[in-house]
Amino acid sequence: MPQAIAAVNDFVVKFANVNGSGSASANELFARSILRMGVPVSPRNIFPSNIQGLPTWYEVRVTEKGYLGRRGGGVDMMVAMNPQTWAEDVKEIEPGGYLFYDSTKPMPSSMFREDINIVGVPLTAITNATYSDARQRQLFKNIIYVGALSVLLDIDDNEIKRLFGEQFKGKEKLLDSNVKALNLGRDWIKQHFDAASVKLKVRRADNVGDRIFVEGNNAAALGAVYGGATVCAWYPITPSSSLAEAFQAHCKKLRHDKGTGKAKYAIVQAEDELASIGIVIGAAWNGSRAFTSTSGPGISLMTEFIGLASFAEVPAVIVNVQRGGPSTGMPTRTQQSDLLSCAYASNGDTKHVLLFPEDPGECFEFTADALDLADRLQTPVFVMTDLDIGMNHRLCKPFHWDEQRVIDRGKVMTAADLDAGKTFGRYLDVDGDGIPFRTYPSTHPTKGAYFTRGTTKDEYARYSEEGAVYVRNMERLQKKFGTAARIAPQPLRHSSPKATRYGVIYFGSTSPAMTEALDQLEAAGNHVNALRVRAFPFAQGVEDFIHEHDRVFIVEQNRDAQLRTMLMSEFVLDGRKLVPVLHYDGTPITARFIAAGIAKELGQLKVVSFEKAAS
Amino acid sequence: MTYIAKPRLHHPSLVKNKAGFTRRDYEGAVSTLCAGCGHDSISAAIIQASYELDVLPHQIAKLSGIGCSSKAPTYFLGASHGFNTVHGRMPSVMTGANLANKNLVYMGVSGDGDSASIGLGQFAHIMRRGVNMTYIVMNNGVYGLTKGQFSATADKGSISKKGVANSEEPIDLVSLAIMMGATFVGRSFSGDKHQLVPLIKAAMAHQGAAFLDVISPCVAFNNHPGSTKSYDYVREHNEALNRIDFIEGREEITTSYDAGTLTTVQQHDGSILRLRKLGEDYDASNKVGAMTRVQEGMAAGEVVTGLLYVDPSPKDLHHHLNTVDAPLNTLGDADLCPGSSALEKINASLR
Numbered sequence: 001m002p003q004a005i006a007a008v009n010d011f012v013v014k015f016a017n018v019n020g021s022g023s024a025s026a027n028e029l030f031a032r033s034i035l036r037m038g039v040p041v042s043p044r045n046i047f048p049s050n051i052q053g054l055p056t057w058y059e060v061r062v063t064e065k066g067y068l069g070r071r072g073g074g075v076d077m078m079v080a081m082n083p084q085t086w087a088e089d090v091k092e093i094e095p096g097g098y099l100f101y102d103s104t105k106p107m108p109s110s111m112f113r114e115d116i117n118i119v120g121v122p123l124t125a126i127t128n129a130t131y132s133d134a135r136q137r138q139l140f141k142n143i144i145y146v147g148a149l150s151v152l153l154d155i156d157d158n159e160i161k162r163l164f165g166e167q168f169k170g171k172e173k174l175l176d177s178n179v180k181a182l183n184l185g186r187d188w189i190k191q192h193f194d195a196a197s198v199k200l201k202v203r204r205a206d207n208v209g210d211r212i213f214v215e216g217n218n219a220a221a222l223g224a225v226y227g228g229a230t231v232c233a234w235y236p237i238t239p240s241s242s243l244a245e246a247f248q249a250h251c252k253k254l255r256h257d258k259g260t261g262k263a264k265y266a267i268v269q270a271e272d273e274l275a276s277i278g279i280v281i282g283a284a285w286n287g288s289r290a291f292t293s294t295s296g297p298g299i300s301l302m303t304e305f306i307g308l309a310s311f312a313e314v315p316a317v318i319v320n321v322q323r324g325g326p327s328t329g330m331p332t333r334t335q336q337s338d339l340l341s342c343a344y345a346s347n348g349d350t351k352h353v354l355l356f357p358e359d360p361g362e363c364f365e366f367t368a369d370a371l372d373l374a375d376r377l378q379t380p381v382f383v384m385t386d387l388d389i390g391m392n393h394r395l396c397k398p399f400h401w402d403e404q405r406v407i408d409r410g411k412v413m414t415a416a417d418l419d420a421g422k423t424f425g426r427y428l429d430v431d432g433d434g435i436p437f438r439t440y441p442s443t444h445p446t447k448g449a450y451f452t453r454g455t456t457k458d459e460y461a462r463y464s465e466e467g468a469v470y471v472r473n474m475e476r477l478q479k480k481f482g483t484a485a486r487i488a489p490q491p492l493r494h495s496s497p498k499a500t501r502y503g504v505i506y507f508g509s510t511s512p513a514m515t516e517a518l519d520q521l522e523a524a525g526n527h528v529n530a531l532r533v534r535a536f537p538f539a540q541g542v543e544d545f546i547h548e549h550d551r552v553f554i555v556e557q558n559r560d561a562q563l564r565t566m567l568m569s570e571f572v573l574d575g576r577k578l579v580p581v582l583h584y585d586g587t588p589i590t591a592r593f594i595a596a597g598i599a600k601e602l603g604q605l606k607v608v609s610f611e612k613a614a615s
Numbered sequence: 616m617t618y619i620a621k622p623r624l625h626h627p628s629l630v631k632n633k634a635g636f637t638r639r640d641y642e643g644a645v646s647t648l649c650a651g652c653g654h655d656s657i658s659a660a661i662i663q664a665s666y667e668l669d670v671l672p673h674q675i676a677k678l679s680g681i682g683c684s685s686k687a688p689t690y691f692l693g694a695s696h697g698f699n700t701v702h703g704r705m706p707s708v709m710t711g712a713n714l715a716n717k718n719l720v721y722m723g724v725s726g727d728g729d730s731a732s733i734g735l736g737q738f739a740h741i742m743r744r745g746v747n748m749t750y751i752v753m754n755n756g757v758y759g760l761t762k763g764q765f766s767a768t769a770d771k772g773s774i775s776k777k778g779v780a781n782s783e784e785p786i787d788l789v790s791l792a793i794m795m796g797a798t799f800v801g802r803s804f805s806g807d808k809h810q811l812v813p814l815i816k817a818a819m820a821h822q823g824a825a826f827l828d829v830i831s832p833c834v835a836f837n838n839h840p841g842s843t844k845s846y847d848y849v850r851e852h853n854e855a856l857n858r859i860d861f862i863e864g865r866e867e868i869t870t871s872y873d874a875g876t877l878t879t880v881q882q883h884d885g886s887i888l889r890l891r892k893l894g895e896d897y898d899a900s901n902k903v904g905a906m907t908r909v910q911e912g913m914a915a916g917e918v919v920t921g922l923l924y925v926d927p928s929p930k931d932l933h934h935h936l937n938t939v940d941a942p943l944n945t946l947g948d949a950d951l952c953p954g955s956s957a958l959e960k961i962n963a964s965l966r
Contacts, residue, residue, distance in 0.1 A: 210962075210966070211966075212962050212965035212966055213965055213966065214965045222961065225951075225952075225953065226952055226953065226958070227952075228946075228948070228951040228952060229951075230714075230715070230943040230944070230946060230951065231711060231714045231715060231943065233707075233710075233711065254953040254957060255951070255953075257939050260939065260940075261937075262937050262938060262939040262940070263936060263937050263938050263939065264938075264939050264943070264946055264950050264951065265938075265943070266714040266932075266933075266936045266938055266943060267936070268710065268714070268744070268932075270707065270740070271736060271737070271740040272736070274704060274707065274737070275704075275706075275707040275710075275736075275737055275740060276707075277707075278700070278704045278706075278707025278708045278710070278711065278737070279707050279708070279710050279711035279714065280711060281700075281708055281711060282678075282698070282700075282707065282708035282709060282710060282711025282712040282713075282714075282715070283711035283712065283714050283715040283943075283944075284711070284715075285698055285708070285711070285712060285715075286676065286711070286712040286715035286716050286719075286944055287715055287716065287944035288711075288714065288715035288716075288943045288944040289951075290711060290715075304701050304704075305701060305704065308700065308701050398962040399958050399961065399962055400955075400958070401952075401954065401955040401958045402955075403954065403955045405952075406948050407947070407948050407951070407952070439696075440696075440944065441673075441676045441695070441696035441712070441716070441719060442673050442674055442676070442696070442716070442718075442719055443673070444673060445671055445672065445673045445694065446673075446694055449673060449693070449694050449695055449696050449697075450696065450697075451688070451689060451696075451697040451698075451699060452696070452697065452698040452699065453698075453699040454699070454700070454701060455699070463689075
């Protein structure tokens, strides 16, 4: 008998499926039922750039402690439903782990491993005996395995039935047939298998609280609604497409006039990303709040327009759901590798504001904030999320909206201002923050009109290529960038209980893995202070943090240590002090990777300092 | 370029239009284009059309791309907001601007390089989308600012100033616009203001995607023998299908012109287009016929001008999107932000 991994509320189950087989909703049902038992889960889709037929996986980390990053290592249970990937799926199971498979067809023993536990359920035989329709056979097979797993893992079937009830409200027939399929799986295990031999168990807990379970793209789209966006222009690109689609869905519910049924928004699926950003810029120039969502290759296409918006000082919000680059790269894998291409997008001396949300909660918050910031700063603002946040359900604190909050349009001069004799210089810095006043088109019959252009101009928007005029404008833009550093989301600090000379800087989707890594490091006696950067331009607090420490680890999900490059150049720092910890294979970074990387470096650093002391 | 600055004060006897503005109120800065440039004539026609239409100057938004033509908006409608965007991408910016405020009059000005070469994609898509606008291409078949390279509308066999013959097929923007779904398509010649001004007025009154291809000879690089976009060539080969009288509202006005065959087209906003047909019988509401006539003209080496196609009841992008009557840029917190109680419900649905 192989050993059997025993774990309560702390294990990883991975589902290996075929794309397009209807497994996604069954797998999500599995994850949600555990959540309903008060036990946090963190699921991740691992999918190919394909519609139907290729392998797809769904990995569920069950984590009572609430560590929502990917755990890493092998899996404790593999639900192997895809013959195509059988060999690699079986290989991925931890010794002592469990293989759940469809045992309808006998398989040679060479297909299995001796150090794992086998749970064979004749899923195909059960479905064939029950259903005659091919599509039903396929769909209910997924529900049957969820039923079987619920007995094996002690998942409360009442929670699953409640989820069915919510999903199929008013569709009693569907509800009944799903419950029936669930029970087919449950009954088979009860009659044919000793569920106690599987020692991975879910036990009811109270660690979910009032948190919500949502994808970052959905959350960012809702943030755009709350932030007052009225125009959305986009071009389909993985992994951002579901963001614009979610915006449409939210608007359908929240943004139609009750009397006339008419839309208080406009969404255009443009012909390409150049047109998407062009539409956003045109709308924002004309006084609407507008945004686009895209991914790395889309940013490459938008670059010229981003330069125009920055130099002509037109607001724009761009949500970049990052994926693996360069070029077409890894369309369905995650990375944080567009920092440089966004921060310095376009020709000439350009710099742009970037926000780094850590989870769907901040996707909501930062997208709404970005709309305010773009108006206040009159410049493009990027919300830098990624596939890991955008396309996976993540547990996060509930969305919050301050009822007192109002849309902040920034410095807009009105017809009344102009009639009162206020001086209007479109690019005139009147109060020292580098931000000028603007007028919307059609503000006043005779005053306040100006010509917006990408060429250089003076304070009154008059074309000028005079050196002194140009330099004045460029310096004002630099000053405005300084203002951005003060009003953008500030970094968050997490201090080690013990004083330490070591710090770590991280951002975005690395956050849950970092929380866990800090616990692991602390437990091993490695004390590290941490700072989560939430925006570029960097706040003063970021530079202070670096100066407070002898060594600062910079954890990123890209090859070239892009954040580190930006820190070095923006603060003029000695790079030797900034130690990169880089994960960029397209999978989400893990706590194990971070903790091991930092511990290794810390070990070496200590050796170095010991040698120094000895010499 | 003109060196004489215009006096800022207007003569008190200048006639005001119904909106209370004189023709001078629709002018812009002094042109820096070459003396004799066809574009300046088109600018003058835009000024005249806007004045005659009684549009409030600030209710027009003018947008352009990059090039000589795209510089032109500086030289008309000085009281209107303008946006000189990036090369070939004015259509998307105009689309966005139009989405933000459906109530303004949108005047897009572009050139043949801007619309037919670098910007062909955006040109096609703005027509497809039915953005309510007037889109004018000042078409000279040549890149002026970069000194005389062929553009994509240069005719095959046309000779550049340096003596090089163009070997590539021309793109006919008029045919393309009709095919892409523009609901008002005309062609004119910068040197023919009697045809051009009413065409621009009618295009501005049209509540859909209106496109005007205006042949505009480049005096510096495309006004020599061998060019098919020179003043002489266009005058000799101009085959006008119709003369258009634009009548605002429903009131008929008598015309002093000789009557030919007359057809009246009433546009959605009530304005009336009276087409005086020249030559053969031509029906501007027949899309297929328009395509055929333009192609026949091209085959015969004619520059077919006039109102080529009009759909008197166009549906624009806002119609398709079913947007509220108020411009989107006027909606405030109460319209846009669903508030915290709606958010609580959303939170509850995500647990």
